[in-house]
Amino acid sequence: MSTRTVELELATSGVDARGRATRVPLGVGELREDVLSGDGLMVNIGPQHPATHGVLRLVVELEGETVKRLIPHVGYLHSGFEKLGEYRHYNQIIPLTDRTDYLAPMANNVCLALAVEKLMGIEITERCRVLRVIACEMSRIISHLVWLGTTGIDLGAFTPFLWSFQERERIYNLQEAWTGARLTTSMTRVGGLMADIPDGWTDALRGFIRSFPATLDEIDTMFTRNAIWIGRTQGVGVISGEDAVNYSLSGPMLRASGVDYDVRKDRPYLGYETYDFDVPIGEHGDNYDRYRVRMEEMRQSTRILEQALDRLAPGPINVDDPRVILPPKSRAMSDMEAMIFHFKQVMEGVKPPKGEAYLGIENPKGELGYYFVSDGTAKPVRWRIRPPAFINLAALPKLCEGVLLSDVIAINASVDIVMGEVDR
């Protein structure tokens, strides 16, 4: 049995008479080597742990402090949304989408409406399209802000959390003014929107766009060249571009590894091809590049928001199609035809023809896809959510191969998961 001498030190160093830090040896003893490096240790993290960002449970097998194997367990927040969707009309599914990725509810609402519109072959109005772009980009900013703040906390930086949540609060106020809700927005309908934006709303959003980059720059100053931040993120959780594609990663996770795939550019929806914005690409595929990619995406989102506000022209928000949109109340009360459509809409719901459609959008977490199969009735045969956070999280064991236990926390934070969507 080999032995070695270990010197134990105070974790918080004392100060000597001249104010210099001293290291006080607590004691000198002999420690058996096998106590330090035994067969290994199984550590259970979560499901109730602040660093797992929800009810995620990780079982980690350690060799010393190095991860030998990591097994994630998900499903603690499983709500059966896909099953519930089979028992609801298409418009009744929209509230369920709020609760999947609850950090970007408006983007989920948009994806659902687009998927059903694809199934039915509906062309939405120009104003609706621009407002949905605004909704998607606002969602991207708040989702990335939560990611930034919570990741900062995981790595020991508290201040940027407060700054980012302060900015997020301003978007929440805008969401509240538009939809009446801060989180459960349910702001789209098949063929249009639940409501138009209120008076003066665009000025408030312009105010946000003007001042938000300044906050972003402050956070940038705190992090980008910070030695601790760099030490905890650079070269940690590396995945190559080839592996990232093979693991079906999407969103910032994929782009940080140098793969140029953004649904907004490659399979444009809502007229994204007409907006002038850049897609940031990383090169090392580590935590640091993921951070840089998300920071830049927020800047690009403000660019898109600006352009969208510039082209926002007055006009109808809903399509003129009685199959999907309720007639105005005054007409429903005075016009026989409108009354019938109103009745059929409320009692029977939207009825897409027999068929199926998959539609993916670039959500903050990655590619969110809704896959609908319709048999011609008002309730879908199958509503499948392609969950970006779930698929990104599946690569966690690969990302954590041979890292230190403390890096597991950093890597898990960099994946940007939201358990409502992972477990659905």
Place this chain on the structure above:
Amino acid sequence: MTETPSLTAVRDTFGPAVLRTDVVCGDAIAVVERDQAHAILTWLKDDPSQRFNYLTDITAVEYRDPELPLEVVYQLRSLPRKVDLRVKLWLDPAGPLEVDSVYDLWRGADWLEREVYDMFGVTFRGHPDLRRILMWETYAEGHPLRKGFPLRGHFSRAEQVRQALGGQTESFYSSEELEYAEDVLPSDVRERLRRGEHGGVR
């Protein structure tokens, strides 16, 4: 329109193994023979003219009409060519639900196949770690997304609560984790595992 270049190519190459091609709502769909599916998917991934290198999603669909087959659906995407393709296989919902795993082609299939197994009971041959993922390992009510599964589950609320409270410690660990921890487990748990019991009430 019923053809796209990818659909024509896959039909020309595999002939009768391609049961049907369609373009629905602008999405190209190829239904292929179950036993040929792995070969066709390998070709779609590796052939230089196809290069479907990105597995977007794997899921399954069961129709309300019991006459219709249960479908396993692969959403493929070629990142270099910017093209999508949906490949489906048909299974008899009454028969054994078995298909070959594509874990060896795309590692992204790992959790996706586990989810389809969990929710539909489709077995993926060759998957290294096929166990439930969203439901817990000892979940005994069946596969929730099957059409025969009632919205509130097979068991009564009382039975569900009884099972939840009666669960044993080991039901919260996977079998491979328990194997690892065998020598530190309490003797009664070790004894139960030796008898072949795992987890909660059956």
